[in-house]
Amino acid sequence: MLAALALLTAGLLAFHRAVPNSVGRLGSLLEAFLPWLGLVVVMLLGLALLRRSAAALVALLLPVATWTYLFGGLLLPGGSKPGARDLVVVQHNVSDENTDPAGTARALADAGPDVIALEELVPPALTVYEKTLAQDYPYRAVRGTVGLWSKHPLTGTRLPDIKPRGIAEDWSRGLRTVVHTPHGEIAAYVAHLPSVRVGASGLASSWRDESAGLLGKAVAAEKVEAVILLGDLNSTVDDRGLAPLTSQLNVAERGFAFSFPAAFPLARIDQVMARSGTVAHIRTLPATGSDHLPVAARITLD
Structure with missing residues (x-):
């Protein structure tokens, strides 16, 4: 179950555009809070460690990698002071x-x-x-x-x-x-x-x-x-x-x-x-x- 939830979370992160907007604009609603799926990953990680589930830990690599690809760059330092341009x-x-x-x-x-x-x-x-x-x-x-x-x-x-x-x-x-x-x-x-x-x-x-x-x-x-x-x-x-x-x-x-x-x-x-x-x-x-x-x-x- 934990592995399945990890894969579902990775799918929502990677293919959020595939979630339809035809009913209640669910796609836009998901995308408005997309970075917060990282909390779901953290919760699943805690449960996987508690259950000592090797399969879940391996499956969690996929949502972790996907979230990092989408949002990891936003966590990096802002860089140098303003330049001439x-x-x-x-x-x-x-x-x-x-x-x-x-x-x-x-x-x-x-x-x-x-x-x-x-x-x-x-x-x-x-x-x-x-x-x-x-x-x-x-x-x-x-x-x-x-x-x-x-x-x-x-x-x-x-x-x-x-x-x-x-x-x-x-x-x-x-x-x-x-x-x-x-x-x-x-x-x-x-x-x-x-x-x-x-x-x-x-x-x-x-x-x-x-x-x-x-x-x-x-x-x-x-x-x-x-x-x-x-x-x-x-x-x-x-x-x-x-x-x-x-x-x-x-x-x-x-x-x-x-x-x-x-x-x-x-x-x-x-x-x-x-x-x-x-x-x-x-x-x-x-x-x-x-x-x-x-x-x-x-x-x-x-």
């Missing part, structure tokens, strides 16, 4: 219920990033973020409830069409702008994709998936070669729902950076991705007044 970015869903926007803004600025992307910006907190960040980040672009603050000039700000057809009310949760860095122009996208819900019927993610598809089309049509995407995408990079984005953008090579929920982080749904650049390392920052943890990433431009 590196861009440091911070991404944070600040929460529309945050009672300390000024403290949140200062904490993000203290990380020293080149750009800061924020979601769930609502008045009057927006005014506080603008005032607190103005000195160190004189350039900003805000559209709807998302915004980008930058040390470098911004131009060409516009709204990408990422609103799902089923949402009738006003909904503006994305922007695109061009950051003029010393190393050239970078098209920056900030997005807050629709939330998902887990219930008795499974994972409800159709709006998020549709919005991810629209965002993927916008990125594919982007004429500026270098692109960075920052946002609360309400999904992990292993989830097939983000395939329109992960199929064309690089994701973090080092760091798990589980960002949600802040009280007990189980998954990284706050993402940093890049085209013509490598997301060398991603990490979480200390908690703010939000239910998300901020994430900071180092992007090495090609």
Whole structure:
């Protein structure tokens, strides 16, 4: 039995894309928590040692090797300090219920990033973020409830069409702008994709998936070669729902950076991705007044 469970775990890790999404989006639900199958491997290892089962121990080599192949690289050190062609970015869903926007803004600025992307910006907190960040980040672009603050000039700000057809009310949760860095122009996208819900019927993610598809089309049509995407995408990079984005953008090579929920982080749904650049390392920052943890990433431009 233990050997069979080990082989099943290895199969789920290696062939998670084969789990169908037709019923309750079970495939996406599995992929949202895929790294946590490592805990199943640890539990099976403990039981195998307790039972002194040689067959189970041999079978466990397969899920251990598979998990290491998929996620082992994320455990490696982040490497050297930022280089000449590196861009440091911070991404944070600040929460529309945050009672300390000024403290949140200062904490993000203290990380020293080149750009800061924020979601769930609502008045009057927006005014506080603008005032607190103005000195160190004189350039900003805000559209709807998302915004980008930058040390470098911004131009060409516009709204990408990422609103799902089923949402009738006003909904503006994305922007695109061009950051003029010393190393050239970078098209920056900030997005807050629709939330998902887990219930008795499974994972409800159709709006998020549709919005991810629209965002993927916008990125594919982007004429500026270098692109960075920052946002609360309400999904992990292993989830097939983000395939329109992960199929064309690089994701973090080092760091798990589980960002949600802040009280007990189980998954990284706050993402940093890049085209013509490598997301060398991603990490979480200390908690703010939000239910998300901020994430900071180092992007090495090609």
